[in-house]
Amino acid sequence: MATPSFLTLPPRSSAPRTVGLTHVLDPGVGPAAAADLLAGAGAFVDIWKTGWGTAYVDPRIAEKIAVLDEHGVGSCLGGTLLEIAWAQGVAEQCLAWAHGVGFRHVEVSRGTVPMTVADKRALVRRAADRFAVVTEVGAKDPDQQHTLAQWRDEAAADREAGAHLVVAEGRQSGTVGIFDADGGVREDVVDALADAVGPAHLVFEAPRAHQQAWFVRRFGPDVNLGNIALDDVLGLETLRLGLRSDTAEATVGAAISAELSR
Numbered sequence: 001m002a003t004p005s006f007l008t009l010p011p012r013s014s015a016p017r018t019v020g021l022t023h024v025l026d027p028g029v030g031p032a033a034a035a036d037l038l039a040g041a042g043a044f045v046d047i048w049k050t051g052w053g054t055a056y057v058d059p060r061i062a063e064k065i066a067v068l069d070e071h072g073v074g075s076c077l078g079g080t081l082l083e084i085a086w087a088q089g090v091a092e093q094c095l096a097w098a099h100g101v102g103f104r105h106v107e108v109s110r111g112t113v114p115m116t117v118a119d120k121r122a123l124v125r126r127a128a129d130r131f132a133v134v135t136e137v138g139a140k141d142p143d144q145q146h147t148l149a150q151w152r153d154e155a156a157a158d159r160e161a162g163a164h165l166v167v168a169e170g171r172q173s174g175t176v177g178i179f180d181a182d183g184g185v186r187e188d189v190v191d192a193l194a195d196a197v198g199p200a201h202l203v204f205e206a207p208r209a210h211q212q213a214w215f216v217r218r219f220g221p222d223v224n225l226g227n228i229a230l231d232d233v234l235g236l237e238t239l240r241l242g243l244r245s246d247t248a249e250a251t252v253g254a255a256i257s258a259e260l261s262r
C-alpha cells in the first residue's frame with residue numbers, strides 16, 4: 001500500500017541519494033531479516049555496514065549482499081576487519097575477498113590498530129580502485145582523543161586520498177569521538193570537521209535518538225547519519241521529517257501557518 005501524503009513535510013532527498021544518507025550498522029543479522037527490513041524501509045537505507053568482523057564469520061554474507069544489491073543499498077565492510085587484516089599484513093587478501101563476495105564499499109579506519117595517517121592514505125588509495133571508499137576519523141579509545149587540528153587534517157587528507165565519505169567516529173555506543181562519555185555532542189569537533197570537508201562529505205555516527213535529533217536540528221533533514229541501528233531506521237526518518245517531538249518545529253510551524261491562513 002502507498003504511504004499517505006496529507007501532511008506538509010520538510011523537503012527530503014529520495015533514493016538513490018547523495019545527501020541525507022542513512023548508514024546503518026548491522027550487528028550480523030541473516031539475509032531474511034535484511035530482506036524483511038528493506039521490504040518496508042529500503043527507501044530510507046543508503047549504506048549498510050556489516051559491523052567489525054561479522055562478515056568474516058558469516059557463511060551467508062554473499063547472500064545478504066545480494067539482498068542489499070536488490071534494494072539498491074550499498075554494502076560496506078566494517079573498518080575493524082580491514083584494520084586487523086592490515087595489521088597482519090594481509091590487507092590485499094581482505095580487499096580481494098570483500099570484492100569477491102560483492103561488497104561495494106569498504107571502510108578504512110585506524111581506530112583499533114596502530115596505523116599512521118600515511119599508512120591509512122596508502123590503504124585508501126589501494127582500495128579506491130575497486131571500492132567506493134568510506135574512511136573513518138577518530139579513535140575508539142576515549143583516552144586517545146584527537147586534537148581539533150588532527151580531526152580536521154585527517155578528514156581533509158582522507159578526502160584527498162580518494163575517500164567518497166568520511167565517517168566521524170561515535171561507535172555503536174555514542175560515547176566516544178564526536179561525543180563525550182555521557183553521549184553529549186562535542187560541537188567543537190563537529191564544527192572542525194564540517195569546516196574541513198563540508199557536511200555533505202561527512203557521515204556522523206549517531207546511534208542514539210537524541211544525537212540524531214541534534215544533527216537534524218543543526219544541519220537539516222538531509223544530514224548524513226551513521227551507525228544507525230537496524231530497528232531505528234524508521235524512527236530516524238521521522239526525526240528527519242519532523243514527525244517526532246524532538247524535531248517537530250518545522251512541521252508544527254507549517255500546521256500553525258495553515259491554521260492562521262484558514
Ligand SMILES: C=C(OP(=O)(O)O)C(=O)O
Nearest residue numbers: 051052078079080171172
Ligand atoms: C562498527 C565498526 O566500528 P565503529 O564502532 O567505529 O563504527 C567497525 O569497525 O565495523
Ligand SMILES: O=S([O-])[O-]
Nearest residue numbers: 114115116117118
Ligand atoms: O599515527 S599518527 O600519525 O597519529
